[in-house]
Amino acid sequence: MSDLLEEAGRARIAASAPSVSEGSYPHSTQTWIRGLDPRVRILVIFAYSICVIQLTSLPLLAFSLLLSLILMVKAQLQFWASVKRVAMMDSFIIFILVMLPFTTPGVELFSIWGFSASYEGVHQAVVVLLRANAIVMASLTLLGTLDPATFGHALARIHVPERLVHLLLFTIRYIEILHDEYRRLRTAMKCRAFSPSNSWHTYRTFGYLVGMLLIRSFERSERIMKAMKCRGFNGQFHLLQEFDYSRSDYVFSAIAAAVMVAMLTLEVLDVAIV
Amino acid sequence: MSPLFELRDVHFGYYGQPSCLNGVSFCLQTGERLGLVGANGAGKSTLLHLMVGLNKATSGSIVAFGREFQTEEDFKLLRRRIGLVFQDADDQLFCPTVAEDIAFGPLNLGYGKADAMKIVDEILDVLKLTALRDRVTHKLSGGQKRLVSLATVLAMRPEILLLDEPTNDLDEDTRERLIEILIGLPQTMLLVSHDRAFREAVTTRVISMKDGIVVS
Numbered sequence: 001m002s003d004l005l006e007e008a009g010r011a012r013i014a015a016s017a018p019s020v021s022e023g024s025y026p027h028s029t030q031t032w033i034r035g036l037d038p039r040v041r042i043l044v045i046f047a048y049s050i051c052v053i054q055l056t057s058l059p060l061l062a063f064s065l066l067l068s069l070i071l072m073v074k075a076q077l078q079f080w081a082s083v084k085r086v087a088m089m090d091s092f093i094i095f096i097l098v099m100l101p102f103t104t105p106g107v108e109l110f111s112i113w114g115f116s117a118s119y120e121g122v123h124q125a126v127v128v129l130l131r132a133n134a135i136v137m138a139s140l141t142l143l144g145t146l147d148p149a150t151f152g153h154a155l156a157r158i159h160v161p162e163r164l165v166h167l168l169l170f171t172i173r174y175i176e177i178l179h180d181e182y183r184r185l186r187t188a189m190k191c192r193a194f195s196p197s198n199s200w201h202t203y204r205t206f207g208y209l210v211g212m213l214l215i216r217s218f219e220r221s222e223r224i225m226k227a228m229k230c231r232g233f234n235g236q237f238h239l240l241q242e243f244d245y246s247r248s249d250y251v252f253s254a255i256a257a258a259v260m261v262a263m264l265t266l267e268v269l270d271v272a273i274v
Numbered sequence: 275m276s277p278l279f280e281l282r283d284v285h286f287g288y289y290g291q292p293s294c295l296n297g298v299s300f301c302l303q304t305g306e307r308l309g310l311v312g313a314n315g316a317g318k319s320t321l322l323h324l325m326v327g328l329n330k331a332t333s334g335s336i337v338a339f340g341r342e343f344q345t346e347e348d349f350k351l352l353r354r355r356i357g358l359v360f361q362d363a364d365d366q367l368f369c370p371t372v373a374e375d376i377a378f379g380p381l382n383l384g385y386g387k388a389d390a391m392k393i394v395d396e397i398l399d400v401l402k403l404t405a406l407r408d409r410v411t412h413k414l415s416g417g418q419k420r421l422v423s424l425a426t427v428l429a430m431r432p433e434i435l436l437l438d439e440p441t442n443d444l445d446e447d448t449r450e451r452l453i454e455i456l457i458g459l460p461q462t463m464l465l466v467s468h469d470r471a472f473r474e475a476v477t478t479r480v481i482s483m484k485d486g487i488v489v490s
Contacts, residue, residue: 149370232382
């Protein structure tokens with residue numbers, strides 16, 4: 001049986017080998033957004049998120065959503081894949097959106113089965129919806145197009161604590177191997193006619209599966225540690241990737257900063273008028 | 275002439291388990307490529323790990339390069355001169371790209387970034403792997419991973435190479451290429467392998483392990 005699995009493993013490697021080209025990533029089209037320095041993208045998205053969270057006026061929020069949409073179109077993201085990702089995030093907040101009108105006190109707008117929805121609650125829900133989508137769309141555009149390892153390196157270059165960066169880099173490196181291990185175990189289970197159902201046997205089996213994965217990962221981490229020691233590891237990592245600011249990075253940062261300052265200014269003025 | 279590396283009556287057992295090495299003794303002479311065979315679970319990998327101090331012998335002595343090695347501090351020095359290539363290449367390759375992984379060892383040895391990158395290019399050139407330089411390590415094929423993990427160890431410029439089942443899971447072409455590479459290397463080697471044809475092509479002498487001791 002283990003031979004069978006090995007065969008399958010080899011077949012899989014053979015099948016995937018030709019499709020892997022030099023550092024290939026799903027987003028390969030070149031646009032100016034993808035040419036931007038990763039550090040600029042991270043900092044801009046960080047500032048932009050904070051800025052959008054501060055906004056409460058609906059026109060401004062709608063404008064920020066529009067901005068994010070324009071960015072997304074400019075970056076030529078694959079349409080359905082992006083919609084799916086945004087929808088995934090929305091499914092997380094849908095309960096809050098539905099509950100908000102009924103839990104926020106205020107002027108009654110409508111009522112369902114005796115529960116009244118307030119105007120303020122609906123307003124709040126729309127604000128949350130707009131904010132979340134604007135931020136997620138901009139992140140998808142600016143960060144989602146980064147290769148994960150580059151993202152890690154860029155974080156290190158903007159002085160995010162080293163330990164966090166290395167946790168991220170190790171996760172990137174080993175998560176697929178862990179997943180492969182999971183798939184191999186699952187295949188082995190299927191080969192012995194296991195099909196999940198609502199039974200103790202199923203729960204126990206999945207318990208074993210998770211337990212086995214934990215043990216294997218732990219042992220693997222020990223082997224990795226040993227291999228690193230063999231190569232003289234002394235607690236310090238060296239990151240080699242370097243980044244350079246180009247003219248477009250400065251232009252983009254300047255425009256982004258100007259837009260954010262403008263939005264915040266309008267927000268503050270608006271509040272002052274009301 | 276005294277041997278380059280010598281184990282004298284080494285005993286070892288994993289915590290809470292019966293002892294698996296019961297007095298292993300053997301020598302490694304300069305320039306030889308020694309093969310090590312033995313049944314599954316005979317303790318071959320354990321022995322390799324013990325030779326670079328990843329496992330600590332309960333008794334016996336490890337002598338190399340004319341001195342004895344005992345403490346972790348000693349072994350830190352020893353690991354710079356003895357390169358161990360692990361059985362599973364995924365254990366060894368942990369950096370995002372091939373170049374970074376190969377540079378990891380030299381950087382730890384204190385080389386600057388420029389020197390490390392020079393070593394990377396040299397090693398890649400010697401192993402004819404230059405095309406893989408900027409590839410992502412976890413996307414390499416099994417054979418490529420094996421060759422790159424050998425490169426990461428060679429980048430430390432070790433005097434002795436320990437290889438743990440290097441031909442496992444390799445296709446015919448990669449296996450041939452590995453044999454060619456190993457024969458061309460100047461290092462003294464200890465190779466653990468179940469592959470008879472591979473041993474006959476590469477090794478100059480073979481020893482075997484049985485019941486926790488080495489018999490020649």
